Amino acid sequence: MLRPVTDTAGAPFWTYAAQGELRVQACADCGELRFPPRPCCPHCQSFTTDWRRMSGQGRVWSYVVAHPPLLPDYAALAPYNVVLVELDEAPRIRLVGNLVAEPGAAIGSLPAERLRIGTRVRVVFDDGLPRWVPERS
């Protein structure tokens, strides 16, 4: 499986994820959240940044179900879903991830018929990667 190959701006996201925290880059001057991470704020041009902790709750904005041809590691798990989750705190920040049946379960563990746009989800962490599970209602 592919691991994130990060850059200077993005590295803190993965450091926090490895600690089980979902944090998004924010401007330390004007407070605006931004994603993907970048060197300065597009609103006020400040280079001072914070990493703000998110609740980890959101909703499925869209999703796909991937079928081969795929890279071999992924083909072995196909068909699997990839979801786009809009965060409660910042709806225009949509994180790519996977909706899994339970924490630690493989991608592809959730039956495709359980996927819906609008499903409420919460973040879990698996080997340093954020994953998403359906929120119990």
Next chain:
Amino acid sequence: MAAGSAGLKDATAVVGIGQTPFAKHLPEDERTLACRAVLAALDDAGIAPGEVDALASYTMEETDEVELAKACGFGDLTFFSKVGFGGGGSCATVAHLAAAVASGQASVGVAWRSRKRGSGPRPWTNTTVQLPTPAQWTRPFGLLRPVDEIAMLARRYLHEYGATRDHLFNVALACRNRAKQNPDAIMYDRPLTREMYMTSRWISEPLCLFDNCLETDGALACVVVSAERARDCRRKPVYVHSTAQSLPAQHHGMVNYWNDDPLTGPAWSAARHLWKHADLTPEDVDVAQIYDAFTPLVLLSLEGYGFCGRGEGGAFTEGGALETGGMLPLNTGGGGLSEAYVHGFNLITEGVKQLRGTSTAQVPGASTCLITAGEGVPTSALLLRS
């Protein structure tokens, strides 16, 4: 008054087009194919290679200017440019040449694309190239291929607007029907039915096999000169009426997920510029060549370029609107879905054929053609007229 200050409108013309055969596998290498297409385009124009002084292509093009100029016997080049973002750059190659010629930086420009995407590797399988930013946010989760990235937008599009897979099928069918009239098209003898479409294998749900473009070996080129010079060329001039490039604020190529409105992409801002500098409106367009790496891009582009309102792209395709005799005949050579996928360059040459009156699916009396580059990436567009 200098030509530059008068703007680009009708200041230049496409006077030559050339192409190689299209196939899943061609024996010659990309450089040879590039030379063949370029020399064919110059011959079509009746212009000697030694007169070429400007070049434009894609950053992904692997035959560089030095190799092409040495092999084809060009003169001293005074302008050369390459445009980024894959298929988003197609129309911009012609636009850059038009700007160079209209502003006096060069007199004979050649744009080209040569690609062995049919027999060569799929770019997304090269993970060392694909993994740096922004791939860290997508690839580890299995969003691996361009089709996955666009399927994400397509799913939301279908959900938000009530469009259906039948609307995507209408796009695939129109392209295939035109390919059936074009002996150069890869799918010339391969009809498509609704049943074939609806029962084909998934690639990335909600997109199936027939929502994806072909994988093709081939090369194409065109020649751009001033309108004045064009009158002395071998073929009827096809004028570059308006051009646009577009990278909208806070847009993110392919994965345009991180702004207020991911479903209004670069087509919208390209269109604003294109129409602002044109004497024409969408209603005046006789035929359109719309970039079709994936069928949903056509629905988005129909909206973006103003043929219908937001969310109406699906409904626009109903009732044979994209077929011959319909409201907007689409991709009349078969497009990337059914003629050849060469990063959209065959859409440019097909637009020129329509305005010369030589298309294999000729729209009677066509005098205006919109050509677009990839939607969903920083893009470009051309409005041509005869």
